[in-house]
C-alpha cells in the first residue's frame with residue numbers, strides 16, 4: 001500500500017478501486033503505519049500538503065492538429081522541450097516527494113517517440129501515469145504493440161479528448 005504522511009495524518013492510495021484517502025493520525029496508527037516527525041506539532045491544521053498529489057507534465061507543445069481553439073496554442077515543438085533523461089530526473093524527484101499520480105499530456109503527447117518510455121519509467125518509480133491524448137494518433141499499428149498493452153498493464157485513467165468535435169483544423173473558433 002502506498003501512503004504518505006501529512007501533518008493532519010496521511011494520504012493512502014487504494015489500488016482497487018483506485019482512490020486517495022485523506023485520513024487522520026489515529027487512523028494511520030490503526031493501520032500500523034507508525035508516527036511521523038510531521039506530527040510533532042499538536043495543531044493538526046498547520047501547513048499545506050507536503051507535496052502535490054498529482055503533477056501534470058505537458059511533455060510537448062507539438063500537435064499536428066493545430067486546433068484554433070487550443071488553450072495551449074499547441075502546434076510547433078518548443079525549442080526548449082525537455083529530453084527523455086530530463087523527464088526521468090524530474091520523475092525521480094517527484095517519486096522522492098511521494099507524489100501519487102503523473103499526468104502526461106501536451107500538445108499531443110503521442111507525438112513524442114518516448115511517451116511510453118516516460119510512462120513506463122514513472123510506473124517503475126511508483127507513480128501512476130495518466131495519459132491525456134486527443135486519440136488522433138491511435139492507429140491500429142500503434143495501438144496493438146503499445147497502447148492496448150499499456151491500457152491493460154500500466155494506465156489507471158485514459159482521457160480521450162473531445163475538444164476537436166465540431167471543429168476541423170483550420171476552422172475559425
Ligand code: SF4
Pocket residue numbers: 063064065066067069070071072073074075106107108134161163164
Ligand atoms: S488536439 Fe488538443 S492539443 Fe492538439 S491542437 Fe487540438 S486542442 Fe490543442
